[in-house]
Amino acid sequence: MAKHLNLVLANAPINNGNRGCVALTVSTLFLLDEILKEKNIDYSITLTDSQCAPGIHIYPISEAQLKFKSSINIIPATTRSRARIWMERILSRDQYKDAQKALENSDYIFDIGQGDSFADIYGAIRFADIDKIHRFAIKNNKPFCFLPQTIGPFKNDAILKKARRSIEKAAMVMVRDKQSCDYVKKISPKQECLSEYIDLAFFLPYTRIKFDQNYIHVGLNISALLWNGGYTQNNQFGLNIDYQHTVRSIIEFFISIPNVKVHLIPHVVLQERSIENDYGVSFDLYREYNSPNLVLSDFFLGPVEAKNYISGMDFFMGARMHSTIAAFSSCTPVVPMAYSRKFNGLFADTLHYPYMIDMKADEEIKILDIIQYCFENRALLKAEIEKQMETTVALAKKRFECDICNFLHL
Numbered sequence: 414m415a416k417h418l419n420l421v422l423a424n425a426p427i428n429n430g431n432r433g434c435v436a437l438t439v440s441t442l443f444l445l446d447e448i449l450k451e452k453n454i455d456y457s458i459t460l461t462d463s464q465c466a467p468g469i470h471i472y473p474i475s476e477a478q479l480k481f482k483s484s485i486n487i488i489p490a491t492t493r494s495r496a497r498i499w500m501e502r503i504l505s506r507d508q509y510k511d512a513q514k515a516l517e518n519s520d521y522i523f524d525i526g527q528g529d530s531f532a533d534i535y536g537a538i539r540f541a542d543i544d545k546i547h548r549f550a551i552k553n554n555k556p557f558c559f560l561p562q563t564i565g566p567f568k569n570d571a572i573l574k575k576a577r578r579s580i581e582k583a584a585m586v587m588v589r590d591k592q593s594c595d596y597v598k599k600i601s602p603k604q605e606c607l608s609e610y611i612d613l614a615f616f617l618p619y620t621r622i623k624f625d626q627n628y629i630h631v632g633l634n635i636s637a638l639l640w641n642g643g644y645t646q647n648n649q650f651g652l653n654i655d656y657q658h659t660v661r662s663i664i665e666f667f668i669s670i671p672n673v674k675v676h677l678i679p680h681v682v683l684q685e686r687s688i689e690n691d692y693g694v695s696f697d698l699y700r701e702y703n704s705p706n707l708v709l710s711d712f713f714l715g716p717v718e719a720k721n722y723i724s725g726m727d728f729f730m731g732a733r734m735h736s737t738i739a740a741f742s743s744c745t746p747v748v749p750m751a752y753s754r755k756f757n758g759l760f761a762d763t764l765h766y767p768y769m770i771d772m773k774a775d776e777e778i779k780i781l782d783i784i785q786y787c788f789e790n791r792a793l794l795k796a797e798i799e800k801q802m803e804t805t806v807a808l809a810k811k812r813f814e815c816d817i818c819n820f821l822h823l
Contacts, residue, residue, distance in 0.1 A: 418456040418821065420445070421519040423546035424526050425460050431681045431689070433735025436614040436716035437528050441560060444616055445523075448814050452823045459515040461546065521821060522550050522557035528612070528735075529563040529755050533572045535644075540572050547579035557582075558820050561589040561610040561813070563755040565596045577601050585820050587813070589613075590758030608816060611809035612759060614735050615742040619717060622725035628674040631667050631788070632710075632723055632740070634731030635660055635677065637687075637694045639752060639772075644688065650752045652772045659777050663730065663784060664698065668706040676726065678710045680719060680736040691733065728791050730784060732772075734759070741766075744802060746794035748787050750780075764801050768794050 422445075425438040442458065449456050516522075524531075530543045550557035564580070567573035580586055580601040587610050588594045594609040624630045639656045643649025667675045677699055679691030686693040692712060699709040713719040716735075723729060723736060724743035731737045732750040740747035741764075749760050750770045760766040768787050770780050787794055 416454055418449070418454060419515075419518050419520045420456055420458045421461055421516060421522045421546075422458055423461045423522060423524045424530065424543050426527065427460055432713055432716040432719045433614065433680060433733055433738075434527050436617050436720070436735050436739070437525050437612070439716060440613040440615075440617045441523070441525055443618065444613060444810075444813070445817070448817055448823075452818070454821075454823065459519070461516065516549060517553065519555060522546060522555050523560050524557060525560045525613075526562040526564075529753075531559070531562060531576065532565050533567050533569045534753070537569065537572060540576075544575060544579055547582070551579070551582045556584045556820070558585040558817075559583055559587055561587045561613055562593070563590060563758065564588055564593045565600070566754070567600070573600065580604050585816065587816070589763070590755065591762035592754055592758030608812065609763065609809075610813045611763065611806055612735075612738055613813075614716075614738045615806050616810065617716060617720055617739070617742070619720040619724050619739075619743055621743065622721050624674070624725050628672055629670075630674050630676060630725065630727045632676045632678045632726035632729040632731070632745075633660075633663060633667075634680050634729075634733050634736040635691060635694050635698070636732035636752075637679075637681065637691045638689055639732055640694045641688045646688070650773070652752060653774055654772055654777050654780065656772070659772075659780060660698075662777065662781060664702065664707070666781065666785070667788075668702065668704045670706075674706055674708055676708045676710050676722075678719070678723060678726075678729075678731075678736065679713075680731070680733040680739075682712055728788050741798055742802065742806070744795060744798050746787065746791035746798070748784055748794075764805055766797065766801065768797070 422441060425441065426434045427438050438460070445458065524546055526543050530539055533540050547557060567576050577600055580597060581603045583604065584606065586597060586604055586607045588597060588607070589610060589612045591609055594607065597604065597607055639650065639652065640660070664675060667673050677695035679695045681689050682692040683690040695709060699707055710722055711718065713722065720739040720743060723739045724745055726740065726745050729737070729740040729745050729747045730750055731740065731747070732752060734749065734756055737747050737749040748768055748770060749756050750772055751757055752772050756769065757771065760769050770783055772780070
């Protein structure tokens with residue numbers, strides 16, 4: 414009889430307005446399926462804390478036309494006692510028991526940490542939500558692995574202590590950038606099974622869209638979170654610029670060029686206006702400028718659709734990191750607009766990519782100069798990206814596949 418594995422993938426949203434978070438989930442499922450198919454392993458994967466109801470149709474997977482070898486189960490499993498009260502109010506007791514059973518019967522647990530949420534930069538509640546799967550695994554002697562993600566920083570000593578315990582108890586810790594790797598070595602020197610890879614969204618499948626070749630197509634992703642000053646609405650991330658003014662300057666520079674079409678490309682899209690909804694900000698700017706050279710992109714139903722669109726650009730800039738990963742991994746000339754160390758760790762340290770803006774340090778005049786230089790030299794950017802995709806990214810994928818096999822004892 415073929416070997417069967419019951420796997421859990423935690424902190425992996427599948428129905429979320431943040432297309433970057435969903436891109437991580439779909440990419441991870443895609444890669445795990447590839448590995449297990451190659452080894453002829455039968456498996457089931459349960460997504461916990463996936464932010465959707467049991468049995469919901471997984472549209473990002475179907476749109477990518479991915480053929481999975483085995484079943485993908487979506488249940489809002491939880492290990493928090495206070496969440497249990499909430500769960501039992503909206504779910505039947507049997508459904509809750511099924512969720513708990515999936516965790517208890519799991520052979521291995523993977524955690525993607527929503528990419529960058531195993532940290533305290535988003536607050537103690539977010540950290541507790543992410544860390545609960547590690548506490549469950551430790552309590553129930555389940556082997557668990559941190560999949561490639563940003564880890565830290567931790568400024569709160571109490572949270573740092575909890576994080577250190579989870580890291581040290583993990584069977585394997587994977588990070589997606591050098592800064593996270595160095596940071597884990599510093600705070601958890603006892604964890605010896607630590608390696609640096611790459612963000613798994615680099616491997617999200619896509620189909621390039623072709624736009625009117627009579628124009629140069631420039632994509633701009635505007636982060637509503639930065640536009641609104643962060644969750645605190647008072648420049649939470651410590652930008653050195655007036656983000657709204659800088660965005661307007663970028664738009665005005667490009668729409669003044671007759672043969673350029675500027676595409677406003679949201680990467681967090683929600684039904685209602687909110688502090689996070691990129692689409693609302695982009696829609697308002699599109700209506701405000703009312704320019705024939707300004708285009709509002711589609712309302713993307715999933716991350717693959719977003720990547721398809723971004724891959725059709727001739728040049729791209731973005732403040733949502735996964736929008737810039739979609740560009741880079743489709744070999745689209747891109748200028749990441751960094752607001753946290755997750756950008757610097759990935760693009761500067763891991764990919765050695767010099768064409769980046771640091772909005773926490775650079776002034777607007779410098780930002781505009783960098784963008785203009787990169788736009789005029791986009792062929793140079795494309796050549797550098799292609800080189801890194803063939804070397805750094807390809808090698809990271811091979812290491813990831815090998816180490817996953819080791820973790821699963823295949």
